[in-house]
Amino acid sequence: MSITVESSPDGATKRTGQRVREALLGWAFLLPAMAIFVTFFYYPLYRLIDMSLHRENRFGTAAPYVGPSQLVDTLSGSDFLEGVKHSGLYMVYTVPLGILLGILLAVAANRRLKGIRVFQTIFSSTVATSVAVASVIFFTLVNPEVGYFKDVSWLSLSNPDTALFSVSLSSVWQNLGLTFIIVLASLQAIPTEVEEAAALDGYGPVRHFLRITVPLISPALMFLAVVLVVAALQAYAQIEVLTNGGPGTSTQTLLFKIADPQGIRPLGIRASMSIGLFALTAIVAAGQYALLSKRVHYGD
């Protein structure tokens, strides 16, 4: 930034000098962020592709080039597809239930009652838990040895058919605070004139809620859906703490297979699966964008 501009009597040159200085300042301001983005966001994408094109030998001592075959085999293989299925199920278990419970809590707590603040604080309280803390909390409930509900069959972590659902409840519970806060904020942002005008239409409470309230809070519900879908794709700690992927492979989500805490998959396979996760993330993002720009009612 030590560029000194000769002060000249000609105004035009001075403006050019100022422009150059402003450009240099702009780039300088962006340099630190760009350095991080290039090194830890874009370069890894290149590395993943490169790694997916090389196959490690059994000892990890050499990784000869094998072309796209490893990537293709991985993304069409049963291990990857099982991960996608489990991640998809995790979404199905957590997203609709999460949104419904968020609405339930927010509608219940959105009224003028003495002491309502206490209830609002309680309903928000789970935002003070990390995923790891929420996982330990659910450990006390569903762990097969010491959990409070260890004998409740539909919550069993020892049964491959129920384990993933049981794990997903820890996410639902942990997300309650966030979903509550977001839905409540959007309910409170509805202008009172709108509510009063709607009251004149003579709708009953249910029709009023479905016809007036839901459309008005739809941007917040969309936002929530996006947040919860992304959270489901990124679920990891719950699984490692509660089941470590088991029983069998029944709770191995895609990210669990990529992170591979037991170290059973070669690097090239994990890189290939990461590219699959990237594609899924991009599809979800595109879907969000399309939905957000079309279907949702935005007030001005």
Next chain:
Amino acid sequence: MATESTVTAPPTAVERPRPPGSGLSIGLARAGWYISLTLLAVVVLFPIYMLVIRAISDPISFINAGQPLHIVSAQWDVFSRAWSDAGLARAMGVSAVATIVIMGAQFMTSVLGAYAFAFLEFPLKKLLFAIVIGTLLLPIEVTLVANIQTVRSLGWLNSVQGLTFPFLATALGIFLIRQGFLGLPRDLRDAATLDGFGHIGFLFKVAIPLAKPVIGSFLVISFLSAWNQYVWPRNATTEGAWQTVQIALRTLTTTRVDQINLAFAGAIIAALPLVLLLIFFQRQMVRGLTAGAVKG
């Protein structure tokens, strides 16, 4: 809704004459709401209640007593044992250092980047903005495998650099603070120029102070996400001494059953910073969490 919003005083304070029965039905409706709210509160709080009584109870006695809903053979020293013997003190320290480094760096990189996009004109501005947006498609979960290789080859596994570097800049911070800057009156910059402020003086003396609410909300989000991280520190550390508190919790759950309440006590300790955050910065937290969800 309309009737309740007029009822703000307790029933005894109602002065207006009412048609017979309406006071009673309002009272009944209100009791109904209190009952529903209390039931919901019990459901939300039950897991936390279980965590607390399980942390304090002796694990074996608790199971032998048939898992009751109260404390069994209290071990009040469990918190100090988790803190010192189980290594949570060190893990909390690692988490604190990593969180402070990430928050400080994200503040600087976001404020500078946001200022560049909001107030400066320079070539390639659109391209650079697209690069920032593009990072949203590349969360740490996607780049994990490659970034661990990078950190390993830099010799940064088990180090503060390794725990923090991928998070020193974030698109969210640049976006949010840029929005805050764009909301400032345009004339402000001209007035500041007349007062002899250069860009750096304007940024630190005018723009940042005026954008404090949005910066505060962002910092709360930054704290939350840095403190709560799991996947990255799990993979970027191989030695117990470098475990963050979240990772240490997982390690504690793998200990013997008769020591399992150390993990439960640890979870309470790990959550305390966030509980304090929720108490003292509730407004910023709500604003940060709802950014993007509610317009205006």
